Amino acid sequence: MALIEVENENIYYGNFLAVKDVNMNIAEHTITALIGPSGCGKSTFLRTLNRMHEVIPGARVEGQVRVEGVNLYDPNIDPVQVRRKVGMVFQRPNPFPTMSIEENVLAGVKLNQRRLPKSEQEELVEKSLRGANLWNEVKDRLGEPGSALSGGQQQRLCIARTIAVKPEIILMDEPCSALDPISTLAVEDLMQELKSDYTIVIVTHNMQQAARVSDRTGFFNLEAQGKPGQLVEIDDTEKIFSKPSQQATEDYISGRFG
Numbered sequence: 001m002a003l004i005e006v007e008n009e010n011i012y013y014g015n016f017l018a019v020k021d022v023n024m025n026i027a028e029h030t031i032t033a034l035i036g037p038s039g040c041g042k043s044t045f046l047r048t049l050n051r052m053h054e055v056i057p058g059a060r061v062e063g064q065v066r067v068e069g070v071n072l073y074d075p076n077i078d079p080v081q082v083r084r085k086v087g088m089v090f091q092r093p094n095p096f097p098t099m100s101i102e103e104n105v106l107a108g109v110k111l112n113q114r115r116l117p118k119s120e121q122e123e124l125v126e127k128s129l130r131g132a133n134l135w136n137e138v139k140d141r142l143g144e145p146g147s148a149l150s151g152g153q154q155q156r157l158c159i160a161r162t163i164a165v166k167p168e169i170i171l172m173d174e175p176c177s178a179l180d181p182i183s184t185l186a187v188e189d190l191m192q193e194l195k196s197d198y199t200i201v202i203v204t205h206n207m208q209q210a211a212r213v214s215d216r217t218g219f220f221n222l223e224a225q226g227k228p229g230q231l232v233e234i235d236d237t238e239k240i241f242s243k244p245s246q247q248a249t250e251d252y253i254s255g256r257f258g
């Protein structure tokens with residue numbers, strides 16, 4: 001069984017059907033990249049994988065998103081628990097500016113109201129920062145504000161904050177788009193390491209990045225302006241970039257799109 005199974009999912013903002021009829025399976029310990037032109041619903045779809053979509057008034061979902069066989073949209077499922085299990089990293093590194101590096105790492109854990117003794121906190125901070133490949137750069141300045149770090153370091157701090165909560169799945173919405181090439185490579189390397197412990201779904205505008213980091217790639221597209229976005233195909237990344245089965249995918253990856 002796939003770790004994530006999406007079945008006949010329609011995604012709405014009020015009456016507007018933004019994405020229609022998505023079916024997708026995602027295996028454990030893989031990286032899935034979602035690509036496609038602007039406005040086709042990649043970010044919208046991503047946010048339905050941890051119930052962040054419904055935070056927007058009027059936004060709703062039809063169909064099922066199952067994680068380990070459990071439908072996240074079942075009425076008795078607590079969205080807070082879902083978001084603990086399915087963490088998210090955003091486009092702009094968003095550490096809490098007034099908090100120290102250490103407090104930033106613990107912020108998610110504290111929001112989830114887990115009280116940890118000091119020694120366990122220290123252990124968790126070190127483990128999460130090591131996991132995010134940031135420990136060596138910050139270990140002597142854990143009390144400094146998170147905002148004192150470079151953009152790439154801030155993004156790795158946000159990843160540390162996400163993994164401190166011990167999620168199973170990490171969603172990343174264009175995590176490198178605000179980063180310089182060196183920081184981007186650092187985050188891409190980190191993703192490869194994280195894959196052994198987590199399952200990652202990443203939205204990226206950068207096709208080279210999708211080709212570099214992912215095992216599977218899903219191509220979303222819009223039939224026409226005003227029409228809902230849809231998943232055109234999802235397959236092994238190598239296949240999508242060499243021999244996709246749909247013409248629309250071929251056109252997009254070869255730059256013939258639009």
Ligand SMILES: Nc1ncnc2c1ncn2[C@@H]1O[C@H](COP(=O)(O)OP(=O)(O)OP(=O)(O)O)[C@@H](O)[C@H]1O
Nearest residue numbers: 013018036037038039040041042043044045056229
């Ligand atoms: N908060 C919102 N309220 C209403 N409509 C929205 C909202 N957010 C996005 N949409 C609409 O949903 C559709 C999909 O948008 P979305 O941002 O998911 O696309 P995307 O593929 O991630 O685009 P981009 O690559 O530009 O980030 C678009 O038509 C967009 O205008």
